[in-house]
């Protein structure tokens with residue numbers, strides 16, 4: 017027989033929560049490679065492309081900002097078929113974004129759904145500006161900013177505007193994650209323990225992803241990177 021038997025059929029029994037944690041650890045290792053300039057660009061060669069011709073099975077979904085400085089596959093150093101990625105400015109949800117995420121969970125048995133915000137987010141800045149001026153931009157942009165504004169309005173004032181902006185970034189990723197945990201089509205997988213939804217924040221200066229539901233930051237004791245080199 018010329019057919020190569022692929023190993024690793026789906027596990028019949030899943031230890032609750034553990035798969036998501038393993039997925040997250042893999043993302044952590046990728047982010048460590050990225051921020052220390054050691055990316056290996058895994059699973060992108062001809063073999064992988066052939067392997068993916070007929071089907072995909074990404075067990076990780078990522079909802080990230082559209083910001084050009086935060087491409088999820090790069091900051092997590094992942095390959096083709098690894099992550100089902102949806103992007104919208106400020107990770108704002110609408111029917112299409114939600115539909116995309118639900119599709120991913122349905123089709124690929126998503127184990128980990130990451131909501132990836134970042135510092136210096138233009139969408140969050142626009143919402144803070146709307147809070148200060150009382151004015152939203154017109155049209156669809158107004159919808160987008162208005163969605164983030166709903167979160168920003170709940171964030172306590174901070175000592176500096178920079179600190180307030182960062183508090184808003186964190187609150188926004190957390191709020192989106194919390195909403196996703198309760199969305200029809202997603203909440204069932206969360207309630208059954210098949211999927212975790214994890215908010216995270218990418219730090220542009222340090223190229224580092226921080227898990228917002230972790231007090232520790234979720235990097236398992238990996239030392240901080242050397243001083244930034246620009």
Ligand SMILES: [Zn+2]
Pocket residue numbers: 081082083105106134136137138139140
């Ligand atoms: Zn952004």
